[in-house]
Amino acid sequence: MIIKQADFVKSAAFERDYPEELINVEFAFVGRSNVGKSSLVNSITGRSKLAKTSKTPGRTQLINYFLINKEFFFVDLPGYGFAKVPKAMKKEWGLTMERYLASPRKKLVFVLLDIRRVPSGEDLDMLRWLDHYDTPFKIIFTKMDKVSNNDKVKALKDIRTKIDFDNDDVFFHSSLNNKGKEEVLSYVESCLTGEIE
Structure with a gap:
């Protein structure tokens, strides 16, 4: 798949504010604060400044919608985990994310895990929740x-002491050198063309 166009559409916290749903499935990115969600979105779209990145965990506080090739959405969700913010704000981010994940929108969720870290309790909760x-x-x-x-x-x-998976069934990505980008895009394309249900 070639991404010719990628545009920021809007940020939202509540379902009523989400952009109108498209025919195609949308692809959401979720993971711990600072796992590299925004960097991954920038890498696979080939737009270095599309999603705002920061070395400070917790930069993404709302759900950010990006329209890709005028056909489908990439959705950057708030991070969970160790962001140094007040508990009340952290809880609100969690509710923002939960509202989206529980919404009836057609979606596939990419769960990002840092290869150097054993999945946290919050990572495992997310996988169980999905x-x-x-x-x-x-x-x-x-x-x-x-x-x-x-x-x-x-x-x-x-x-693997925490989660069970086959290497063929997961993706490996580096935002620094874009390794793994083509595999992710190929999978996205397969989902859009109906090759994968």
């Missing part, structure tokens, strides 16, 4: 440029 609500999802391991091949093997072994 499973419980029959929301289709795929795991993307981020920050692949930070690990060697040996480190990758060890990291995956550690991660």
